[in-house]
Amino acid sequence: MKLNVNGTDHQIDVEDDMPLLWVLRDVLDIKGVKYGCGIAACGACTVHLNGDAVRSCQIAAADAVGFEITTIEGMGTPDTMHAVQSAWVDLQVAQCWYCQSGQMMQAAALLQSIPRPTDADIDDAMNGNLCRCGTYPRIRAAVKQAADTLAKG
Amino acid sequence: MSKLKKITRRSFMIGSGLVAGGVAFGAYKVATPHANPLLAELREGEAAFTPFIKITADAVTLITPHTDVGQGVQTAQALLIAEELDIDLDKVTLSFGAPDPAYYNTALADEAVPFQSADDSLAARSARGAAGAAFKLLGLMVTGGSSSVPDSYEKLRMAGAVARETLKKAAADQTGQPVSALQTKQGAVVLPDGTRIAYTDLAKAAADIAPVTDVSLRDPSEWKRLGKPVLRNDIVAKSTGTQRYTIDLELDGMLHASVRTNPKRGGSAAQYDTAAAEQMRGISAIVPVINGIAVVADNTWRAIRAVNAIGCEWPDAPYPAEMADHWQAVSDSFTDDALDKEWRNDGDVNAALGKDAKGVQQIEAEYFAPYVAHQPLEPLCAVARTLETGIEIWIAHQMSRFLQQKVAAVVGCDADEVIFHQQMAGGSFGHRLEFDVVTQAAEIAVAMKGKPVKLTYSREEDFAQDYVRQISIGRAKGALKDGGVHAWQMDIASPSVTASQMTRLGQPAAGPDTQIAAGVWNMPYAVPHLSVRAYRTPELAPISSWRSVGASSAAFFAESFLDEMIHAAGADPVAERLRLIQSPLHRAVLEAVAEMSDWGAPLGQGQGRGVAIVESFGVPTAEVVQVRDTSRGIVIEKVWVAAEVGQVLDPINFENNVMGGVAWGLGHAMNCEITFTDGVADQRNFDMHDGIRMAQCPQIEVRGLTNGDKVRGIGEPPVPPAAPALANAIFAATGQRVRRMPFWNNVDFA
Numbered sequence: 001m002k003l004n005v006n007g008t009d010h011q012i013d014v015e016d017d018m019p020l021l022w023v024l025r026d027v028l029d030i031k032g033v034k035y036g037c038g039i040a041a042c043g044a045c046t047v048h049l050n051g052d053a054v055r056s057c058q059i060a061a062a063d064a065v066g067f068e069i070t071t072i073e074g075m076g077t078p079d080t081m082h083a084v085q086s087a088w089v090d091l092q093v094a095q096c097w098y099c100q101s102g103q104m105m106q107a108a109a110l111l112q113s114i115p116r117p118t119d120a121d122i123d124d125a126m127n128g129n130l131c132r133c134g135t136y137p138r139i140r141a142a143v144k145q146a147a148d149t150l151a152k153g
Numbered sequence: 154m155s156k157l158k159k160i161t162r163r164s165f166m167i168g169s170g171l172v173a174g175g176v177a178f179g180a181y182k183v184a185t186p187h188a189n190p191l192l193a194e195l196r197e198g199e200a201a202f203t204p205f206i207k208i209t210a211d212a213v214t215l216i217t218p219h220t221d222v223g224q225g226v227q228t229a230q231a232l233l234i235a236e237e238l239d240i241d242l243d244k245v246t247l248s249f250g251a252p253d254p255a256y257y258n259t260a261l262a263d264e265a266v267p268f269q270s271a272d273d274s275l276a277a278r279s280a281r282g283a284a285g286a287a288f289k290l291l292g293l294m295v296t297g298g299s300s301s302v303p304d305s306y307e308k309l310r311m312a313g314a315v316a317r318e319t320l321k322k323a324a325a326d327q328t329g330q331p332v333s334a335l336q337t338k339q340g341a342v343v344l345p346d347g348t349r350i351a352y353t354d355l356a357k358a359a360a361d362i363a364p365v366t367d368v369s370l371r372d373p374s375e376w377k378r379l380g381k382p383v384l385r386n387d388i389v390a391k392s393t394g395t396q397r398y399t400i401d402l403e404l405d406g407m408l409h410a411s412v413r414t415n416p417k418r419g420g421s422a423a424q425y426d427t428a429a430a431e432q433m434r435g436i437s438a439i440v441p442v443i444n445g446i447a448v449v450a451d452n453t454w455r456a457i458r459a460v461n462a463i464g465c466e467w468p469d470a471p472y473p474a475e476m477a478d479h480w481q482a483v484s485d486s487f488t489d490d491a492l493d494k495e496w497r498n499d500g501d502v503n504a505a506l507g508k509d510a511k512g513v514q515q516i517e518a519e520y521f522a523p524y525v526a527h528q529p530l531e532p533l534c535a536v537a538r539t540l541e542t543g544i545e546i547w548i549a550h551q552m553s554r555f556l557q558q559k560v561a562a563v564v565g566c567d568a569d570e571v572i573f574h575q576q577m578a579g580g581s582f583g584h585r586l587e588f589d590v591v592t593q594a595a596e597i598a599v600a601m602k603g604k605p606v607k608l609t610y611s612r613e614e615d616f617a618q619d620y621v622r623q624i625s626i627g628r629a630k631g632a633l634k635d636g637g638v639h640a641w642q643m644d645i646a647s648p649s650v651t652a653s654q655m656t657r658l659g660q661p662a663a664g665p666d667t668q669i670a671a672g673v674w675n676m677p678y679a680v681p682h683l684s685v686r687a688y689r690t691p692e693l694a695p696i697s698s699w700r701s702v703g704a705s706s707a708a709f710f711a712e713s714f715l716d717e718m719i720h721a722a723g724a725d726p727v728a729e730r731l732r733l734i735q736s737p738l739h740r741a742v743l744e745a746v747a748e749m750s751d752w753g754a755p756l757g758q759g760q761g762r763g764v765a766i767v768e769s770f771g772v773p774t775a776e777v778v779q780v781r782d783t784s785r786g787i788v789i790e791k792v793w794v795a796a797e798v799g800q801v802l803d804p805i806n807f808e809n810n811v812m813g814g815v816a817w818g819l820g821h822a823m824n825c826e827i828t829f830t831d832g833v834a835d836q837r838n839f840d841m842h843d844g845i846r847m848a849q850c851p852q853i854e855v856r857g858l859t860n861g862d863k864v865r866g867i868g869e870p871p872v873p874p875a876a877p878a879l880a881n882a883i884f885a886a887t888g889q890r891v892r893r894m895p896f897w898n899n900v901d902f903a
C-alpha cells in the first residue's frame with residue numbers, strides 16, 4: 001500500500017490492520033510519533049490526517065491510504081518552527097517531553113478550528129492528551145501564546 | 154576493627170537507606186577521591202581536570218552523571234559547571250558519562266539518617282558524615298531522593314573553578330602574563346590586551362600541568378548564569394520531535410522484542426502454549442526469560458501481538474491474592490511486635506489521651522493510602538547487544554553501577570564488561586530504579602548472539618510489572634484543650650519500601666525504615682504531648698520508591714488529622730499551625746502561602762480552602778488548595794505553593810518541577826489506585842489509572858524561598874502536601890472528610 005507522510009509517498013508492505021503508529025515508527029522510522037498506551041487513552045501518538053488530529057494507534061494502516069498524514073516532523077524543523085513549537089520552546093513547557101509531540105499536534109489542530117480558544121475549549125480539546133509530568137498549566141499558556149502569534153500572522 | 158569497618162558498620166546501624174559492606178578499599182579512600190575515569194580515555198593533547206570536564210582541541214565536554222528523567226537536571230548540572238568555567242551552554246557538548254565510582258552521590262545520605270534536616274547537632278552531623286562517607290566509598294551512583302542538585306551544587310562548581318584556574322595557569326605559562334592579569338569569558342582566557350585564547354586551544358598546554366586545586370567559589374551575587382531563567386539545552390530537539398529516547402533507538406540489523414512475565418509478582422514461570430505465536434508474521438524467536446517469555450520479531454507491533462498470543466497459566470504470587478487481605482495485613486500490624494520505631498514521644502501522650510484526662514475533647518480517625526503505579530509515559534524499554542566478551546546496554550536508568558552488576562550476573566561477564574549508554578528518559582517518578590527490563594533485554598540479547606535487540610514493554614505489561622507505591626494505614630488520636638491542639642498520637646503502618654528495594658539490590662537494610670513515617674516523624678510541630686510510631690507490615694506486593702516515597706502516604710494522614718483537630722478545636726488552620734511551629738524556615742513557607750493566597754479573605758459560594766505543610770527531602774513545603782463545590786462536582790480552582798530550597802538555580806525549571814509535583818500529588822490522590830484480584834493488578838492501562846488531565850488541573854502559583862543555608866532538590870517535596878491540602882479544602886467546602894485515597898471513591902470531581 002502507499003502512504004503519504006509529510007508530503008512524501010511511501011510504498012510499504014504491511015498487514016492491513018497494522019496500526020499507523022507502528023508503521024510510522026518502525027517501518028518509516030518517524031520517531032516523533034510516540035507509543036504511550038495503544039488504546040486511545042494518552043494521545044502520545046497524535047498525528048494529523050488531512051489536518052484533523054487523530055490517534056495513530058487506532059488507525060489501521062489500510063485506512064490511512066489516500067490521506068495526507070502529518071507528524072511533528074512535518075510540522076516544523078529546528079530552523080523553521082511552527083508557531084505552536086515556538087510557543088512551546090518559548091515557555092519551556094519542559095519536563096520529559098515524551099507526551100509533547102502529541103500535545104503540539106493536538107494544539108495545532110485546535111487552533112486550526114478555533115483560532116481563539118477559551119479555557120473551556122482548551123480543556124475539551126486537550127483532555128485526551130495525558131501528561132504524566134503535569135505540564136498542563138504551561139501547555140495552556142503556550143496554546144494561548146501560539147494563538148496570539150498566529151493571529152498576528 | 155579497622156577504621157573502614159567502623160565507618161560502614163556505623164552507617165549500617167544508623168539508617169536503613171544505606172548500602173553497606175562488601176567492598177575492601179582502605180579507609181584512606183574516604184578522604185581520597187576516586188580515580189578520574191576520564192584520564193583513561195584521553196589522547197595526547199587532551200585535558201580532563203576533574204571527572205566532570207573534558208577539553209580537547211575541538212570541544213569542551215561537560216559530564217552530567219545524574220540521570221535526566223524530565224526534571225531538567227542535565228541542564229542544571231551543566232549550569233553549575235558553566236557558571237565557574239565561564240562558558241555558555243550552547244558552546245559545550247553534554248555527556249552523561251560512563252558509570253564510575255567517581256560519580257558517587259553523597260547527598261542521599263541526608264535522607265537515610267533519622268535526624269531532622271534542621272538538626273545541626275553533633276550526632277546528626279556525624280551520622281550524615283558517616284553515611285556520606287559510606288556512599289563515597291562504595292561509589293554509589295544514584296539519581297533519586299531529590300538529591301541531584303544538593304549532590305552537585307558544590308562539587309560541579311568546584312570542578313568548573315578548577316578547570317578555569319588550570320586553563321588560566323596554562324595561558325599564563327604560554328604568554329608570560331601573570332595569572333592575576335588574566336580573565337575568563339565565554340569559553341576563552343582573555344589577556345590584558347583583549348586577545349582571546351579559546352579553551353580548546355589551551356587543551357594541550359593544560360594537559361601538561363598539574364590541575365590548580367586551590368580555588369574558591371564565586372559568591373552567588375556574582376553569578377551570571379545561575380539563578381536566572383535559561384533555555385534548557387534539550388528544548389529545541391524535544392519541541393521538534395528530534396529528541397530520541399531509548400524507545401526510538403535504531404541500530405543496524407536491530408530486532409524488536411516484547412515480553413510477558415508472571416503478573417502475580419514474584420511467581421514463577423508458566424507452561425507456555427506458543428503454537429499460535431509461532432505462526433505469526435515476522436517472528437524470529439521465542440525466548441524464555443526469568444519468570445516469563447519473550448518474542449523477538451522484525452518490528453515492535455508484531456512482537457507485542459505475538460507475545461500476547463502465547464497462552465500462559467501463571468503460578469501464584471507469594472503475597473495474598475485478594476486486596477482485602479492486603480489491607481487486613483496492614484491493619485493487623487499495629488502491634489508491639491511490629492513496632493518499627495517510636496519516632497517521637499514528647500510529653501505524656503498516654504495520660505493526655507487517657508479516659509481520665511480532664512478538660513479535653515478527644516477525637517480519633519483512620520486513614521488509608523492505596524498502592525499506586527509510577528507509569529511514566531515512555532514505557533520501559535532497553536536495547537542490548539552482546540559483544541565478544543560482555544554486552545552493550547542502552548537505557549535510561551537511575552542506578553547505572555548496580556545495573557552493570559545485575560546485567561553481568563545474567564550474561565556471565567564482569568560488571569565492567571557491561572558497556573552502559575545512558576539515555577534521556579521519558580519520565581520516571583522512581584520507575585527507572587528497577588532492573589527487570591534491562592536484565593530481560595540482556596537475556597534476549599544473549600539468545601540472539603550479537604544481534605542488537607530492543608525490548609519494549611506494552612503498556613499493559615508495564616502496569617502489571619510496576620513496583621507500586623506502598624499501601625499504608627494511619628491511625629490517629631487527638632486531644633484538644635483551650636481552643637488548640639493539646640495531645641496527638643499518630644500511628645502509621647505499612648510494608649517497608651526500603652527493605653523491598655534493598656532486597657532486590659542484594660543489600661542489607663538494617664534498622665528502622667525512615668520512610669514508613671516520612672514527613673511525620675520530622676514534622677515541625679511542638680505539640681505538648683506527641684507520639685509518632687511506625688509499624689512494619691511484612692512484605693506484601695513488591696514495592697518501590699514512588700515520587701516522594703513514604704511522605705506521599707504518611708503525611709496525608711498526619712496533615713489531614715491535624716486539620717481535623719484544628720477544626721474540632723475551633724481554631725484557624727494556618728494560625729494554629731503557626732502557633733505550633735517554632736522553626737523559622739517552616740514558619741516562613743506557611744506565612745508565604747498564607748500571604749500569596751490571601752488566606753482568610755472571604756470566599757464565594759461553595760468555595761473552600763485547605764492548607765498543609767510537609768517537610769520531605771529537607772524541603773519544608775506549604776500548599777493552599779482552593780476548591781469549589783459545583784453541580785458537576787468538586788473543581789480544584791487554584792493551588793499556591795511555597796518551598797524552602799536554599800537556592801533557586803533556574804526559576805523556570807524550579808516552577809516546572811513544583812507544578813508537576815503538585816499535579817502528581819493531586820491527580821493520584823483523586824483518581825488512582827492499584828488493586829489486586831487473584832494476585833494480578835486490576836489496572837492495566839491509562840484508562841483506569843491516568844493521574845490528572847488538563848480539565849482537572851488547577852492554576853498553580855509557586856514561590857521558592859531561599860532563607861536556608863543548604864541547597865535542596867525540588868523534584869519530590871511538592872508532592873506530599875498536595876493530597877492533605879486537597880482533602881482539607883474539600884472538608885472546608887462541603888463538610889465531608891475524605892480519609893481514603895483515591896478520593897473519587899467518596900467524592901465526585903468535575
Ligand code: FES
Nearest residue numbers: 037038040043057
Ligand atoms: S498511544 Fe495512541 S492514544 Fe496512547
Ligand code: FES
Nearest residue numbers: 097099131132133
Ligand atoms: S512532559 Fe513528560 S509526559 Fe508530558
